[in-house]
Amino acid sequence: MARAPSAQHADGLFEGGMAESQSKEKRHSITQTDNADELLDILGYESELVRSRSTFQVAFMSFVLASVPYGLSTTLLYPIAGGGPVAVIWGWCLVCAIIFCLAISLGEITTVYPTAGGVYYQTFMLSPPKYQKIAAWICGWSYTLGNITITLAVNFGTTLFFVACINIFQDSEGNDIFAAETYQYYLIFFAITLICNAISALGNRWLPLLDTMTIYWTFGGVFAILICVLAIAKNGRNSGSFAFGEFQANTGWAPGWSFCIGLLHAAYATSATGMILSMCEEVQNPSTQVPKAMCGALILNWLCGIIFLVPLMFVLPDLLEVISDPYGQPLPFILRSAIGNEGGAFALTVPILMLAVCCGVACTTASSRCVWAFSRDGAIPGSTWWKVVNKKLDVPLNAMMLSMVVQLLLGLIYFGSYAAFNAFSGSGVIFLTIAYVMPIFISLIGGRKHLNQGAWNFGTIGVVCNVIAIGYIAAWSFFVTPLFSFPFFYPTTADTMNYASVVFMGGIIISGLWYLAWGRKNYHGPPAKAEEVDRRRSSVGR
Template sequence: MSTHSSASTQRPVSMSGEAIRPETGDIDAGSADELLVSLGYTPELSRNRSTLQVAFMSFVLASIPYGLATTLYYPLIGGGPVNIIWGWVAVSAIVICVAASLGEITSVYPTAGGVYYQTFMLAPPNWRRLAAWTCGWLYVVGNITITLAVNFGSTTFLVGCINVFETADGEGVLAGEPYQVFLIFLGITLLCNAISSLGNRWLPILDTFAIFWTFAGVIAIMICVLVIAKNGRHDATWVFTHFEANSGWTPGWSFMVGLLHAAYATSSTGMIISMCEEVRAPATQVPKAMILTICINTVAGLMFMIPLVFVLPDIQELILLAQPVPAIIKSAIGNSGGAFGLLIPLLVLALLCGIGCTTATSRCVYAFARDGAIPGSKWWKTINHKLDDVPLNAMMLSMVVQIVLGVIYFGSSAAFNAFSGVGVIALTAAYAAPIVVSMLSGRETVRTANFSLGHFGWFCNIVAVCWSVLVIPLFCMPTAVPVLDPTLMNYASVVFVGFTVISIAWYLAWGRANYVGPPTA
């Protein structure tokens, strides 16, 4: 059994006996593995990603044009154009503070355990086990449900794209019955898991392809909808200042509820930390990738959304649709074939995003199971070396949980709202955990980090924590009130509480007596 000591006094030692200072960031693939050994873990994953490849994967995890397309309903009903554009800018600015705060801590503790491991190392010895357990379950639940939301969103978006083609009666060609939606979701989930598990060595190439594909697709959409604009264009004043709350909430709170759009698209910010053990110099590469990705995403998001707002059809009609973007593009282009052609880049990004989230989630589950915190850990911490060092069992566990939760759709068409909502809540809370613990210790551990934020760190930390406090109740709210139909209720809180009960029960039954947390030197 490993012994636990204060994180502030630990100095990892390399195999040669020389001290390793993770906060300096001067770590190549070899010394990164030595650092991992000194932290108590055996290197089992292949370090095959460069700084740009990490940034590209982080970009794919967010997959901004796709992520913003599948959730455009929320700002449309929340506040219209102002919610779409300025809500995105505001959340992006906040998330830069979150990414910077996490990057600073990651430069000190670059492991696949991510925020879970960081919380344990930063917390005082007398309550670090409980803090790490809580953060770890939030992180795992957030990863799994966001991956589920991505694949489920891809499903409903695909249905919307197909239905730009209509029958003679003006109805979409695909009815979108619950069983059809579930089967498509099942197919997408199985495909993402197959590619992630069987093609691990090729994933960095896919991520690199994705960023060029993204901007090519965004530029094509931007030019075509603005040039053709079959039904005309709004003026700039309307695009940047029109506010139209249709949710039933008071205007200010309606705007806030509409932020789920931007929060969902940026919720993957810290998921890339789980890839630290597959990065050559994680102490510097991962923090840089996180910050760089948010900046790129902000620009890409504005490039995608502003042209769509200029050609926005009647908002009252759009909010009746689960996926309004296909209808917006069809209205601007004027024919179904052209609209579907412009939607293909987004469909490809949807699949790439699902693959990226599946990969990151499997590493998160593997890292948590490695420390014995998940029932049946001995199975989920196994690495399949025949498939280029993939935590296949952890990936399969995540996939099964997603499929089981997907069955909720048969009982409520608001399932996607629940999945995306609980994912944002859980991940945001998990990101806040190490930041809060670091602040309580006066930010002592990160003062000498190579990626230190200096005096600006307090500002970033406070913004990140305030955002977390807002997000948790905000995204448990129904999108519109009054809720006259149970199928329109937001069940994010139900899913969140369900996972919470499981984690508490497992802690009381086993964790309290047996869980010791990550190994320490």
């Protein structure tokens, strides 16, 4: 009869098995990294950043880039004034459906060209040789400026939201306790921007852990708001027909146009979907992990948004009261009305405020990689400085500082217009929309031939998603530029003027002048050419 192994022997077997499992996992991770670096070499670049993110970690970062409860909170005024609950709920669902098709389409292309250049690099590789330089230049500048202005919008939105949350508290006479002056708003924004850059630069190795923790923090905060507002509902609850079907246009524009302007709410919250592409060179297996993360995070964002928005519509006060709030931040106003207690309402905003900082850090990280990737191809003035990677911190620190300085300078617009946030969020959405759709359009008209080289091809479904994304170009991209440049309220004053068009045209003029002065003769795009990449891929495949 066989003797049972001793406890010590069993422990040894268990530890040995664990060690062997961990060793296999480590070898698999190293193999993935080696393959990713080999592919990056084929695509024309040397690996300079540490590949430290897994599938879940890059998905979590993609989720944090959108930070749906926060992103939807800071722009909630747009759909409430634009169309009421109908614009809030159904506008969110409509835009998410379109962006999901966009994510699938970008995912298919990214599986073939997974670099930090993202859509910029993809546009160059997919374009006919005759148009490669100019197409990549337009896409690259749109992508870079979009990353910078969306990051700026996030940090400035945090400023506005923070002041509104503080003013949940009122004195005995009903006055706000912190009537911030313009310079105070700017100083708060300045501090938030510095904090986000410091965390991103100095804590790079811990950012995946921060993103993971943020997921639990987000859903914890959302469920706390959901339970508290529905359970307490100090001023009563609205009917289901109101929460899902009430339409009121209170912007002064025609109802249809008013509803469309309100879509900036959802477009802004999902605009960061493609920013995760700039992290491709810090992911262990970007060809599959980044596309999966991008699509998975969008589904999670949609679900989180529904859980967050629907309860608020059931306790929404009179729409005109919400719109007339001087801070333009409906969430603190709605929570104070629904909870009936200043301290309780403020406590529910704390998770959103924390999420806002995490979102700012994630956007700062992604935008710095975008600036760095565009700089290493010599497309930005002073590229020799911005393309340097700080080996001690494992981050492109110079590119991060450039992005930060541009944000701080653009933030000065607030001294001239209280609607500066509209300019930042609107122009950011416009730039990124243009950048996202360019490689999809070129891929579709080129017959999607390049997808045979990738591991993520949806076939017929992918074609349908491409067509919807192209429809996004025709019915949205060309529409979104004038739409998000319009003043939100009519009639318009200097203070309520939307300067998105100014920021947008400023970026176009700067990139155009630099192309004429330098790029036309000196810019050559990424170092590897499409035919060379195809040849080397085929060689490796054999």
